[in-house]
Amino acid sequence: MTFQPFLEAIGKQVDNTTYGANPIELYEPIQYIMSLGGKRLRPLLTTLSAHLFTDDWQKTLKPAVAVEVFHNFTLMHDDIMDCAPLRRGKPTVHEKWNANTAILSGDVMLVNAYELLLDVEPVHLPKVIKRFNRTAAEVCEGQQFDMNFETRTDVSQEEYIEMIRLKTSVLLGFAMELGGIIAGADDATTQALYDAGVSMGLGFQLKDDLLDVYGDPEKFGKQVGGDIIANKKTFMLIEALLLAEGETKEQLHYWLAQEQGTYDTATKVAAVTDIYTQLGIDKIAEAKANAYFAHGFDVLQNLPVAEARKKPLLDFADFLVGRES
Template sequence: MTFQPYLEAISKQIQHTAYGEEPAELYEPIRYIMSLGGKRLRPLLTVLSANLFINDWQKALKPAIAVEVFHNFTLMHDDIMDCAPLRRGKPTVHEKWNANTAILSGDVMLVNAYELLLDVAPAQLPRVIRRFNRTAAEVCEGQQLDMNFEKRADVSQEEYIGMIRLKTSVLLGFAMELGGMIAGADEATTQLLYDAGVNMGLGFQLKDDLLDVYGDPEKFGKQVGGDIIANKKTFMLIEALLLAEGKTKDDLNNWLSLEQGTYDTSDKVAAVTEIYTQLGLDTLAQTMADAYFSKGFEALENLPLPVERKKPLIEFAEFLVGRES
């Protein structure tokens, strides 16, 4: 894989990043969640985007890690809100320690993200900070919308796409835009990078929704069926509520009405998954994801650069399309 050397450099940078030492209860959870791995796709998108324009892409490493630290900060807090037991196949921070520790450690991670962004050249720093601030606020807006949707039965597909754009996609867009800004690319070019990241992010989240239902537990790293158990308004649930009729609709509404603890979760996951399959929603979700990935590739193709220069970034984008975890 042509992007492997960049991934190795990112992993090494993460290993050597210091967050603080005392009190240990504050900083150990940060080291723990950052050590759990993951695809590191956000920092990888940053360094690969910088590499489009400059050979010394290493100057993008610390800012790229800032994006990863911020992303993990949001995961730490999201896991508390979702009562999630697992993250990347391991206990979540609030399960391993407690919710208060996870909240406070997450706060320090946000501070650390700003510290790492200070490695950006002074001439570019104000623009980078403004764009990061806007993106961070949008991620929080997306999370709030996601929680709002849990209490609504009338969420539209358009609203859902708008929510995942904020919660997930804008950070991928910023990650790519950041690489371009560090490399000194003009605004038209960084806008193309942002557009590519946002569309790939939409495809990525739709694929994630699909894997949450149909993924291999050994590869997925999270609790398969977690969205079904929590009645989360995913693309497939929204479509199922629109398309289901007769007994299928009654069965779906019955499962949605049951309180957690009053049923076997594996039974609910199996039943709702079967409804999705009967309605063809696995195919529909994959088609939607592919459409957004295609828009992302189109933006990359429009970058005024030699194909060979774009090869590592395009190869990584192709990896995202075919992922199973």
């Protein structure tokens, strides 16, 4: 894979990053969640975007890890809100320690993210901090919309797409924009990188929704069917509620009305998955995800950069489209 050297450099930078030592109860959870790995797609997008314009892409490593630290901070707090038992196939921080520790360790991670961003050259730092602040606020806005949706029965597809744009996609957009800014790209180009990242982020999240239902538990790293168990307003559920009729609609509403703890979760997951399959929701969601990916590809293809420079980034984008985890 042409992006492998970038991934290895990021891995080394993550391993060499320290967050603090004492009290150990505060910092050990940070090392734990950062050691769980994951795809490292956000820092990878930063380094690959910088590589479009400079051979000195290594200067983006600390800022790229800042994006990864921020991302993991949001995961640590999101897992508490979602009562999630697993993250990347391992116990979540609040399960391994407790919720209060996860909240406090997450707070320190946000501080660490700013410290790592300070490695950006002074000429670029004001713009980077301003864009990071806006992005961080939007991620929180998206999470709040997501929580608001839990008590609503009238969430539209447009509202859902806007929610995932904020919660997930803007950070991917910022990751790519960050690489361009550090590499000295002009404003129009960094905006194009941002737009490509947002579009691919939408495709990524829709693919995630799909994998939550149809993914291989051994590869996915999270509880497959978790969205179904939680009645989470995903693209797939919203689409199913629009398309279901007759007995299928009755069955779907039956399972949505059941309170957790009153049914066998495997039975519910199997029943709702079968409804999705009958309605062709899997194919609809995959087509929607691929359309966003395709738009992101188009934006990248139109960048006035040599094809050899684009190849690692395009290869990674292609990997995201076909991922199973």
